[in-house]
Amino acid sequence: MNDSFPLLRSVVLDCTDARRLAEFYRELLGLKYRTGDEPPPAGVEDVRGQDWLVLRGVDGVGLAFQQVDELPEPTWPTGERPQMLHLDLSVPDAEKLSAQHRRALELGARLLRDRFDDPDEPLYVYADPAGHPFCIFVAPVG
Known part of the structure; x- marks a missing residue:
């Protein structure tokens, strides 16, 4: 590792359902939850899934999911709301x-x-x- 540059840890996606989006990308990309971010057992409140979740790949870089109250969906490729990131x-x-x-x-x-x-x-x-x-x-x- 070159300590002259910052280390890219995660790309963070805002979403209104962090657990659902994390599960989508976990299954699509074969990523693993950061320790403690796994879904809780049935019947236990998903406190972490209501705030912030992190998935990691074997290279250490991951995707994080930040819960927000509201998120207007991009209208890309046309419309008034660009994608800003993909x-x-x-x-x-x-x-x-x-x-x-x-x-x-x-x-x-x-x-x-x-x-x-x-x-x-x-x-x-x-x-x-x-x-x-x-x-x-x-x-x-x-």
Whole structure:
């Protein structure tokens, strides 16, 4: 690690249901909860899920979810509310893109744009359950 630069720990997404959005990305990306942020047992109040949750990948970088009372959904690609941020996710080939497309929809993503047939960069653009846009596209590993 180079201590001349800050360390990127998390990308934080505001949302009105932190647990639901964390579960969506946990399943989509195979991430793990930070210790203590796991869902509580049935019948126990989800105190942490009403405030702030963190998921981590094997590289240590994660996604965090911050509960807010209200969040206007982006209207991207048109309209008055831009996306301001989106996540780019990639897979190595079109077959894996098709499989991840089905998974994303099954987990609750909403398709915004279908560019699967693009010869240069096959991709799908989605909105997650909170309305944040994200892409899954074919790109070389690395």
